[in-house]
Amino acid sequence: MEQYLYAAQITNTIRLMRFFLLSILILCFYIYFIFHYSFNFSTFAFNAWFLLSELGLAGCLFFNEMRFKPGQYSIQMAHRWIKLVCLLVGISLGIGIALLYYFLPKYSLEMSTYQAIILAALLVIISQTFALTFLTQRLSYFSLVFIPAIVPYLISPLFFNSNTEPLFYLATNFALICLLICANTSMHMHRRLSSVYFKNNQLKKQAEQQVAWTDQLCQQLQTEMNRSKDIEQQLQFNNQMLEQKVKERTFDLEQIHKALQDQQANLVLAHEVAGLKPWDWDIKHRLITLTNEHQQLKMSGSKAHHHKLQQLIHPDDLAHFRNTMKQHLRGQTDRYEVTYRVQQSNGKWVWVHDVGRVIERDPETRRPLRMVGIRRDIHQEKTDQERLKLTASVLQQAAEGIFILNEDLRYIEVNPCFEQLTGFSREQIIGKHLFDIASNYKSRQRSMHNAIVKQLLKEGEYDGEMDEKYLSGKELTIRLHMNTVSNEQNRSTHYVGIVSDLTERRRQEQRLSYLENYDTLTDLPNRFYYNYQLHQYLVSHQDSIKQLAVIRLNIDRFRVLNEYLSHNGGDELLRQVAQRLRLINAEALLVAHLNGDDFAIIYELSHIRPSVQQHCERITKAFSAPFNIQGQDHIITLSMGVSLYPEHGRQLDYLNNCAEQALSEAKRLGGNTTKYYSLETTKLLEQDVHIERDLRQAIKNDELIVYYQPKINFHDQQVSGFEALVRWNHPEKGLIPPGLFIPIAEQTSLISEIGHIVIQQTAKQIRDWQALGFDNIRVSVNIVAQQLQRGHLLEDIDEALNTYHISGESLELEITESSLLENTDEVKYILEEIKKRHIHISLDDFGTGYSSLSYLTDFPIDVLKIDRSFVSKIGHSKQEAIVSAMIAMGKAMGMTIVAEGIETEHQLQYLRKLDCDIAQGFLFSKPLPQQDATRFLSEKMQTPLIVSES
Incomplete structure (x- = not known):
């Protein structure tokens, strides 16, 4: 078992080593990433540690996967490899903790001791947690990682005096002690589970072997019983014949001679049937007469025969054979009788029983002159005896209750397991009726017992489950199986029963039923x-x-x-x-x-x-x-x-x-x-489902197109740019406005895919316009919150800029206020990355949502866009005051002001007086497809836009 546990610990650790190395590799990368994300300085020592650690861990992981494949390595080599890897990982972790805790805070004032403690504690606790998870098959593996990693913490109180960190040392030491205790407990649990698994396998193999032996013994016992019955009948017949021949000898000599011949023939037949082989040893003349398997006499020299016999007899039985023969030849025993094994021509060893006696001796010297005997093959009998012993052993050691009843259904034999199940000893059970040891007070119990007995006597078999209460006080759920044993006249002589305890299984079934329902x-x-x-x-x-x-x-x-x-x-x-x-x-x-x-x-x-x-x-x-x-x-x-x-x-x-x-x-x-x-709710849901399904298909079939609405500069009345607006060109329903499918797209991931399509088509159009000579055109694209949060926006922008070779100056991103409500730090980071690409950022629909002036100062916003809901109400004093305040505030902050939704001349003139920068609306043009937008741009760039001053 110890060898098995030793091999199992190493094998399991080798199997888990890949996960441990991969976890530590990811942890080091994560610590390195947090450090560079949080601090703006870098050191050669920390970078070298990270690079060497990652390369070393990756190398160990690759070597572990290539060299230690299942069944292709030795246990000792694996053991040494695991210890080496654990030690290297522990040393690497210790160096990293020392760098984070001691070196980096002293290297740069930007990093405080508190931050160093956090990073070092994160590295040591998570790494030891991984070690606790994957390396506790043996405590030595865990210790090789654990001890080097905690050395910086152990030596810190000795060499560094700090009044601000005693609580940290106490908490860290307590956590490390708990980790060590958990590792030791986990190791013992692994070891106990492995030993239980090993013992279960051994018990299972022994049980299977015992069952096989029992079946084989039963079959051979039945065969030998049949053969013995045949021999017995034949011997009875021979005895009758011999008696008849003895009576006939009195008639005359011829009949006596004939009777002797018949008797000799019958004797030969009896020897053949009984497996007897007579032999006659003429010691004086050194000759021996043997009877072979065909009952034929064969004479040979006694010296050669004894030499051959010594070669055929089993070496373990040869000494006994010689001693027995010598004792009888010397007259020390009345009869020679010995049992030994001889080897047949096929190499198989068989048991024989050899009996003989000296029938003639020298009158003076008492030396033996002649000896006769019979040798009988008893191999089958010997085997049957051994199998009977095994059967008895199986009966005693069986894990189920077994009993034998006589023809009156009274116990004549029980095994220990049956005694344990019933709570009675063998002496208390033997002689009692089948259900005398069970409770029969209730009518239902008596009816069930009577039905079992009736079925057993009628059909010769019973098999069923029942709840039984014994007079000993035990209550069990059992499975009872009984069969009839009949003699050669087909009369029932005995009954054999097997009792299985189903109590625990019944409890498990009830528990499973509860857990299922x-x-x-x-x-x-x-x-x-x-x-x-x-x-x-x-x-x-x-x-x-x-x-x-x-x-x-x-x-x-x-x-x-x-x-x-x-x-x-x-x-x-x-x-x-x-x-x-x-x-x-x-x-x-x-x-x-x-x-x-x-x-x-x-x-x-x-x-x-x-x-x-x-x-x-x-x-x-x-x-x-x-x-x-x-x-x-x-x-x-x-x-x-x-x-x-x-x-x-x-x-x-x-x-x-x-x-x-x-x-x-x-x-x-x-x-x-x-x-x-209500049915109306179902209809709306079905409509949304159909639109979502068709929209997914539309994205695959390139049915989404981009329209462009011009933006006009208030100062020179020239086209300063366009706003890209997506449209759905349905093959059957025609052009579908965005109000029907954009809200549904925003509820799924489709809005990100649509945004990717719009950015790509817009970049392509910008390149086409630049090829026509329109270099100062800037196109704005609407961005929603999901595109900022999913993390693919920068990739989409970079892909478009690199694919169509345009600069960020030609692109503007319109972001709504709702996009800035959550994940402020992440959104600010993305907007700063966008500004690094020289892309303009516009705040769309300002004032319509949860407006906050902090947006204008916290985020890098270039353009402030006044929503159409305010522009459409110009003429109302309160609305005009709001619009005037927005424009004044944006101007004061150096932003470009865009007014969208201009549809009347009055709105245009009012916004011009307020010094608004860019106008957009149906007064100038509705959103145009690609070709119409190009035509509009060509016409307006050649002919200045004339705006009435009235």
């Missing part, structure tokens, strides 16, 4: 049982249940509460919600916990119960009471969606879908409300 957290039926029960109500009980309601419930803002309360607090909340729902819905057919914070109720509608509306109101009222979670009171509200049977459908899936749609509508309205399924 119930949620272990809330103790409510799960989704599987809910769907099954609802299906039964819809299909099997249509006559008794005429109407029912499916109510789907969802906890409002559960994700926020779960993050605030932590995982344990969230689980406690779900348990309390489930308990309150169980108490409120006593009249409901079923209350189930589907998953997460989703619950479902099946409620029967009838005149004797409150209506479903009253029931939902009662649930809402019950949830007005606070929930006490971790010592704090929280008010929980529910959103509920209701579908009715049979009004909304007769099928399980359809009713569930209807309830889910109603629940989604309730969540959309802000929660804490109940919504009933």
Whole structure:
């Protein structure tokens, strides 16, 4: 076992080494990335450590994968390799921690000691966590990583005096001690699991071998019994013949002679049947007469025969054979009798029983002159005896209860396992009737026992499971199998029974049934049982249940509460919600916990119960009471969606879908409300689904095109640029405006794909216009929040700039205020990267959302775009004041002001007086396709735009 455990530890560690090396490699890269992301300085020592560590780890990972493939390496070599790798990793981690903790804060004042502690602690704790996960098969492997890595922390209190870090040292040392204890515990757990697995395999092999031996012994026993019966019958017949011949000898000499010949023939036959081979040894003349397998006499020299016999006898039996023969020849024993093994021509060893006696000796010297004997093949008998012993051993050591009954169904033999199962000893069981040791007080138990006995006597077999209570006090669930043993007259003489203890299996089945149908957290039926029960109500009980309601419930803002309360607090909340729902819905057919914070109720509608509306109101009222979670009171509200049977459908899936749609509508309205399924909601969902499906196909078929709306400079009335607007040229429905498909695209990942298409087509158009000589045209492209958050915007821009060889000066990105609400740091980083490419940034729809003046100062914005909703209301004093304030503020901050949606001359003149920079709207042109935009640009660049001054 120790060899197996040793090999298993090394084999498992080699298998897990790849994950450990890969984890440490990623960890080093992550530390290096955080350092360079957070600090603007760099050192040769830290860079060298990172480069050497990554190369070393990658090299070790490659060598580990190439050299140590399963079944192709020695255990000792693997053991040395693991220790080497662990030591190298530990040293590398120790050097990295020392650099982060001691060297870098002294090298640059930009990095504080607190930041160094964070990075060093992150490196040591995560690396030791990986070591704890993958290297605890042997504690020495973990120690080779652990000890070098913590050396910087161990020597720090000795050589560096700091009054600000004692708490850190105490916390770190405690964490490292806990890691070491966990590693030791994990090692012992791995070792125990491996030893249990090894013992289980050994027990399994022994059990299989014992079963095979039992079957073989039974077969050979039956064969030998049949042969013995045949021999017995033949011997009886021979005895009768011999008696008849003896009587006939009295008639005359001829009949005596004939009888002797017949007797000799019968004797030969008897020898042949019984396997007896007579031999006659003439010691005086050194001759021996043998009978071969064909009952033929064969004479040979005794010296040659003895020499040959010594070669055929098994070496272990030769000394015994010689001693027995010498003792009898010397007259020390009355009869020569010995059992030994001889080798047959096929090389097989067989047992023989040799019996003989000296029948003639020299009268004076008492030296033997003649000896006769018989040799019999007893190999089969010997084998049968050994198998009978094995059978008895199997009976005693079997893991199931085995008993034997006589023809009166009384116990005559039981094995130890049966004694253990019943709680009685063998002496207490032998002689009693089959069910005398079981409780028969109850009529049901007596009826079952009588039925078993009746079936056994009638059919000769019984096999079934039952719950049995024995008089010893034991109660078990058993499987009882009994068979009849019959004699040659086909009369039942014995009964053999096998008892298996199914108590633990029955408990496991009940536990599995609970786990399959119930949620272990809330103790409510799960989704599987809910769907099954609802299906039964819809299909099997249509006559008794005429109407029912499916109510789907969802906890409002559960994700926020779960993050605030932590995982344990969230689980406690779900348990309390489930308990309150169980108490409120006593009249409901079923209350189930589907998953997460989703619950479902099946409620029967009838005149004797409150209506479903009253029931939902009662649930809402019950949830007005606070929930006490971790010592704090929280008010929980529910959103509920209701579908009715049979009004909304007769099928399980359809009713569930209807309830889910109603629940989604309730969540959309802000929660804490109940919504009933309506057909209009389904139609809107179907329309959205169809548009999303067609839009995905449109992207594949290049059906999206870009229109361009001109922008006019207020000062020289020239075209300063265009705004790129996407349109959907549907092959059947024609041109689809963006208002129908852009909102749906923003709810999926399609908006990013559409943005990529618009940027590519816009860059291509800019290159085409530049080829025509229009070098000062700037085109703006609208960017939504999802494009900023998904992280592919910079790649799309770089791809477009490099593919069509245009500069960033020709491109402008219009970003809405909603894009700047979340991920402020990440958005600021992306905008700064965009500015590095000399691309202009425009703030679109300013003033229509959650406007914040901090956007104008915190982000690199070049252009402020006044929304059409303000421009369209020019003429109202309050609106004009807002527009005037926007333009003045933008001008004061050095931004370019763009007014969109200009449709009247009055709007144009008012904006010109306010010194607005760029105008855009239907007064000049609607969005134009590619060719019309090029034609408009050519005409306007040749003929200056004349704007009335009136």
